[in-house]
Amino acid sequence: MRAAVIVFPGSNCDRDMAVAFREVTGAETTMVWHGESGLPDNVDIVGIPGGFSFGDYLRCGAIAANSPICRAVVDFAKAGGAVLGVCNGFQVLTETGLLPGALMRNSNLKFVCKPVDLVVETADSIFTSGYEKGQKIEIPVAHHDGSYRAAGDLMARLKDEDRIAFRYAEDINGADDRIAGVLSSNRRVLGLMPHPERAVDALHGGTDGVAMFKALAESLVSA
Amino acid sequence: MKARVMVMLRNGVLDPQGEAVRTALGNLGFEGVGGVRQGKVIELDLAETDPEAARHSVTAMCEKLLANTVIESYQIEIL
Numbered sequence: 404m405r406a407a408v409i410v411f412p413g414s415n416c417d418r419d420m421a422v423a424f425r426e427v428t429g430a431e432t433t434m435v436w437h438g439e440s441g442l443p444d445n446v447d448i449v450g451i452p453g454g455f456s457f458g459d460y461l462r463c464g465a466i467a468a469n470s471p472i473c474r475a476v477v478d479f480a481k482a483g484g485a486v487l488g489v490c491n492g493f494q495v496l497t498e499t500g501l502l503p504g505a506l507m508r509n510s511n512l513k514f515v516c517k518p519v520d521l522v523v524e525t526a527d528s529i530f531t532s533g534y535e536k537g538q539k540i541e542i543p544v545a546h547h548d549g550s551y552r553a554a555g556d557l558m559a560r561l562k563d564e565d566r567i568a569f570r571y572a573e574d575i576n577g578a579d580d581r582i583a584g585v586l587s588s589n590r591r592v593l594g595l596m597p598h599p600e601r602a603v604d605a606l607h608g609g610t611d612g613v614a615m616f617k618a619l620a621e622s623l624v625s626a
Numbered sequence: 627m628k629a630r631v632m633v634m635l636r637n638g639v640l641d642p643q644g645e646a647v648r649t650a651l652g653n654l655g656f657e658g659v660g661g662v663r664q665g666k667v668i669e670l671d672l673a674e675t676d677p678e679a680a681r682h683s684v685t686a687m688c689e690k691l692l693a694n695t696v697i698e699s700y701q702i703e704i705l
């Protein structure tokens with residue numbers, strides 16, 4: 404498996420994500436600067452990390468979503484490539500249009516930074532096949548703008564198509580229907596606010612993120 | 627030619643920052659403020675001299691970058 408992790412000015416979880424790919428999946432992992440126009444050859448998965456890309460100017464993820472590398476990421480995803488966006492990476496994915504909906508300021512206006520319980524809502528994806536539907540896992544969150552909005556008929560569509568990957572067990576940010584992570588219609592793109600890469604080593608205080616990276620390794624190893 | 631773009635959250639989208647400002651105004655003794663909505667104003671200096679062409683181009687900028695039309699609406703003033 405080969406992974407690429409995108410690095411924007413202001414990314415701060417890029418190295419954590421790279422460590423998770425390397426240590427848990429053994430993937431050959433390349434860091435790719437936002438100004439690059441293409442991804443490395445034969446990449447199986449692209450990781451878009453957390454942080455404050457471009458200082459969150461204009462809107463979280465908006466400038467990053469229009470950077471040269473994101474055009475390549477959109478093409479990669481549209482061709483069926485796997486993309487994992489965490490936290491700011493989730494915001495970037497919604498801004499590119501690869502994932503629907505939008506992420507807004509937490510409704511309590513607080514920066515939420517703590518381990519939270521998530522409920523796995525579907526095991527039917529390359530990201531979640533290592534969990535069971537309904538399973539509770541503990542993964543840290545750290546965000547100020549994580550309140551997911553699914554307006555109009557989007558919520559019904561997400562439910563009908565089984566595209567809600569994770570929900571918060573308890574409301575932490577005012578997200579519609581406590582949604583923490585959603586899948587693309589082809590189920591190959593996942594965006595989530597919690598940080599699975601911060602739960603892959605006993606020293607992190609929890610290892611519930613391991614199953615996500617292991618599942619990816621199993622699904623993508625032969626690709 | 628200049629253009630001014632006003633970006634606001636769409637009607638019906640909860641604006642927690644506006645709510646916080648409303649509460650703060652109440653705490654300062656300003657009564658009768660029923661609601662506060664917070665948005666942003668973006669001013670652009672354009673080389674374009676034709677107002678219609680400028681509006682067309684700024685509309686494209688709003689759709690692509692300046693506003694997230696999932697949650698925000700925008701108004702363009704050509705000055």
